[in-house]
Amino acid sequence: MEINQLTTETRNPNSQHIDRLTTAEMVKIINNEDKKVAEAVEKALPEIAKAIDLIAERFKKGGRLIYCGAGTSGRLGTLDAIELTPTYSVSPKQAFGILAGGKEAMYEAVEGAEDSKELAVNDLKSHQLTDQDVVIAIAASGRTPYAISAVEYGNQLGALTVSVTCNKDGVMNQLAQIGIAAVVGPEIITGSTRMKAGTAQKMILNMLSTGVMIKAGKVYQNLMVNVQPTNLKLIQRSISIIREATGSDAETAEQYLRKAENHVAAAIVMIETGRSLSESEQSLKENNDRIAQAINELQKKS
Template sequence: MAIKDLTTEQRNPNTMHLDQMSALDLVKTINHEDQAVALAVAQADQAIAQAITAISKRYAKGGRIIYLGAGTSGRLGVLDAVELVPTYGISPERAVGLIAGGASAMYQAVEGAEDSPKLARADLQKLDLTADDTVIGLAASGRTPYVIGGLDYAKEVGALGVSVACVKDSQIGQHADIAIEAVTGPEVVTGSTRMKAGTAQKMILNMISTGVMVQQGKVYENVMVDVLPTNQKLVDRACRIINAAVGISPDKAAELLRDADNNVPVAIVMAKTGKKASEAKELLEQHHGRISEILK
């Protein structure tokens, strides 16, 4: 399908007079269009859930999540990767964002980079891609050559390939093991896929990465337990997490956190079981970090 025929490239009949709207009408129009995004993402819920399960199995074996895209899609992948580190306490090597054209493309477009399948292959080879890894290829149009090249290389080495597009029957989906397609339709500003399509991709990435982290035991009940207390604000947050999970005083939570060597899951298990820090740590290792399993 030609680019001009993609739904993301069509003119939106609801916004033909966008340039004549008041600021309030413009805001209401954009908001009205955005309300359709969540419904589009909901249509892809089965594929998203399938991706979470498949990625989780590889991640548990030491595999990485590698995001791959160009332009807005690439930037969204980088954003999801970097935010997993402070949120869930993982090492930066476990979630990697690749954008066509390299780091400088985060701020300024690199001409021709997204049109090169070979560039994606080279970028993944530099990471020593393995069969335990997952490559999430992102392209609103569903046809970016850089993403197709990356997904093809993932298949060659046996890595899991997941595609995220905002058109039906996407080209990148044909090169992936799991194809996620949230059809968001014509944009408010024709072809500006940083809008509805970008929002849909962000929502999908939130679901995937959150789901994978939950299945790795990074969440207890609904609180982030693997937050890294690297500054006073995060130490305070860690104490509040322990307080919320266990129901003890802030002072007692701070004392437990110190005894647990700033490890929140260890502190929670200590509080819930009466075990020493070393025993709590051993239990967490035996149950792959999942506090709920220890407490059953």
């Protein structure tokens, strides 16, 4: 498919005279178009849910999440990976982004990098891609050579491949084991896919990574229970999380955090079940770190 035939590259009839409008009229048009993004993502929810389940299976066994892309798409993937460390204590070795053109491409354009299929293979080889890993390739058009090559090489090695695009008929969607396409329609500024397409990609990546973290037991209720209390601020946050999860007072929460050797999830299980640290940790291990299941299993044994 030629680039001018892609949905993301066609002209938007709603904004053809945007250069002649008042600022208030301009931002209203942009806002109205942005409202369409969530609806486009909604149509892709079945594929997103399937991807979460399959990614989580590999992640829980130690498989890595490797985001691949160029330009805005690649930067969004890298951002999603980076944020998993402070939010969920995921090692940067288990979730990371690979940008066409290298790390410097995060801050400035590296001309020609996105057109190299060989570069993507070399980048993945340098990270020793295996069949246990997940390759999440991101490209608004669905036809960026670098991202396509990442999917192809991932398939060759038996890795799980997921594509995130904004064109239903993009080549990547046909090649990836799971193709996710949020068709947001023409951009306000023709071809400026950092706008609606970028927003859709960010929403999808948020869903994928958050869903995987929930499946991996890093969330209890709606609390980030995998925080590492390494300084005073994080200790206070850990105490607050334990209080919210269990309804206990601050003194009790702090006491159990110490008993649990700063393991927030274990402290919650100990308070809710009255079991020892070793019993709580064992139950967490047997239940893939899912706190609710660990508590339920211990309570059954009472």
